[in-house]
Amino acid sequence: MKTFKSLLFSFFVVLISSCDNDNDPANNVCDTAYVSSAITTAYSTANGCDDIETMDLETHEYSIKINAAGEICSIGYQNPSTYTGGYTMEVTNTTTGTSYSGVHTFSQAGLDYQTIGTPVQVNSGDIITVKRTILPGYTMLNQTIGRVLRKSNYTDVPYPITQGNVEFLSSNFYGTGGPVPNFAQPYIALGFQVY
Template identity: 70%
Template sequence: MKTLKFTLLTLLSLLYFNCDNDDDNTNNVCDSNYVNAAITTAFSTANGYDDLAEWMDLETHEYELQINASGEICTIGYQNPSTYTGGYDMEVINNTSGGSYLGTHTFSQSGLDYQLITPVVVNAGDYITVKRTILPGYTALNQTVGRILRKSDFTDVPYPVTQGNVVFSGSVFYGAGGPVANIGQPYIALGFKVY
């Protein structure tokens, strides 16, 4: 009987101390698909959007969103168009707290490419600006295009658009023309690690 009690106590202890209660952020991982899944679902064909792989020939593609969860933005995902192999300045700015990331990245032309960034901390409800700006030295206007999701009837996006814990609140395109506001949703994905 003592052996059975000891075995049960040991088994219960192992289960208790090895379970994840999500209060420990050291074992949470960066979910690169966090914002990508929200963009794909919210701006889907079923919801009246077209996925335009290479559109909007302006230097900066920018949008604002709100993440209603606390954590950190840990990756950025983008895809270079077929007309450009160079780099972009990628920015993530927490407009509420002032935290930010700015780095130069070059992405794959064959698909969405996620790259690690210095984390930007987010408290639930913070407003975040995300933007990509083509680097100086591009040689043709068609190199400034990027992937966006646009209403099939060519009307402006009716922001705010909510999908799960993510609220997309506006977009703007500018540089070498523009600004053009809310004409489409830039396809710039973010990875998020929930605390």
């Protein structure tokens, strides 16, 4: 009987451990704070940045390098106070060519995360481009503004900026004007599940 219990226990241990190859149950979720925490810390008021709504161009974009293996599983954004409509949100792994594109509408009250239909796989060191483009049909130019983190002294963002496993490489704003590179860091967050 003791051998049977030991055998049964061993079977359950093997079965449970085979579900996750790193035995870390904390990383089996889409961590919505993974990139937003890095953005907030790297571009904090203490680092000379302001969190504002500005930049009246249709597309707000940035590139990052994630130094961890996993998948981008959600996207977070906050509609500005001037617009309640939708955006085409794009996440492209420029290293591998895999991508996600979908139309989303976000809350105006705060950062709103939405699951993306097809998670974007990331190997440590891959370059990721993140884009938000306002949908056609907006009626006023001030609807194209978005939440950005801008240097208080109005200088360009001194890319690259590394915060934890995330390295911010560049930003760009364009559409009905521009391009305007490295003006500010768009506040477009990503949920990330570490493998």
